[in-house]
Amino acid sequence: xxQADDHSTDHYGKAVSSNExxxxxxxxxxxxxxxxxxxxxxxxxxxxxxxxxxxxxxxxAALWAMKDRRHIQWHLIPHGERHDRVRxxxxxxxxxxxxxxDGKHHAMxxxxxxxxxxxxxxxxxxxxxxxxxxxxxxxxNDVFATAKxxxxxxxxxxxxxxxxxxxxxxxxxxxxEIPESYLPGAPFEKFSGDLEITIA
Numbered sequence: 086x087x088q089a090d091d092h093s094t095d096h097y098g099k100a101v102s103s104n105e106x107x108x109x110x111x112x113x114x115x116x117x118x119x120x121x122x123x124x125x126x127x128x129x130x131x132x133x134x135x136x137x138x139x140x141x142x143x144x145x146a147a148l149w150a151m152k153d154r155r156h157i158q159w160h161l162i163p164h165g166e167r168h169d170r171v172r173x174x175x176x177x178x179x180x181x182x183x184x185x186x187d188g189k190h191h192a193m194x195x196x197x198x199x200x201x202x203x204x205x206x207x208x209x210x211x212x213x214x215x216x217x218x219x220x221x222x223x224x225x226n227d228v229f230a231t232a233k234x235x236x237x238x239x240x241x242x243x244x245x246x247x248x249x250x251x252x253x254x255x256x257x258x259x260x261x262e263i264p265e266s267y268l269p270g271a272p273f274e275k276f277s278g279d280l281e282i283t284i285a
Contacts, residue, residue: 142172144197146206146240147183151193153251154210154238155185175221175228180269182225184218192218194228198267199274204241207254207280209267211235225269229260237267239280255283 143151171186183195194217195210211232221228229235235257241250257263265271 142174143183143185145242147195147197147208147210148185149242149251150208150210150238150240151183151185151195154234154236155187155193155212156191171215171218173218175218176225176269179272180225182221182228182269184221186215187212190215194218194232196225196228196267196269197273198237199276201276201279203279205239205279206242207267207276208238208240209236209263210238211260228269229263232260235260235263237263237280239282253282253284254280 169186169189171184171192173184175182175184181196184192187193191212192215193210194213195208198207198209200206209229211229212234213228213232217228217231236253237255237257239250239252239254266274
């Protein structure tokens with residue numbers, strides 16, 4: 086008798102044909118397709134959040150946006166090669182800026198912008214050299230002044246399955262393109278609707 090298909094032990098799911106019922110993490114395989122399939126069904130935990138977060142320092146939307154956009158994913162680095170983790174909050178209230186590590190020399194920084202009635206939380210973020218974090222003790226106003234890969238990110242949390250949908254809303258070529266109402270110090274906004282996605 087064939088063994089039951091047990092997906093519970095499969096960390097990253099299995100390849101299943103398009104006529105089978107997919108489980109969390111499965112890759113839907115189409116043998117007629119000429120491209121490599123990608124996972125179409127989410128796991129019960131988001132891959133960017135594989136590492137433990139014992140500190141509970143950073144709000145989920147900011148944390149998930151930064152983890153999704155950073156270059157170096159901690160859980161993929163061999164234990165002997167891991168750099169120092171960063172989980173820090175600078176400023177307070179509407180001036181709060183959050184930071185996590187992105188390799189040995191860089192960090193991701195984020196600021197919560199606002200939320201919409203649909204449940205999306207918007208986060209402006211960028212990638213900075215770690216040295217920038219030492220300047221944030223006095224003020225968070227210029228946190229994005231030297232940042233690269235600036236973007237406004239939307240995050241919709243799915244609490245019941247500890248997962249999220251992280252998506253680009255807008256990208257900025259330079260810090261002065263970020264609206265002042267999105268920068269640290271501006272009040273957290275309750276938008277009347279979802280923000281328009283400007284990225285094609």
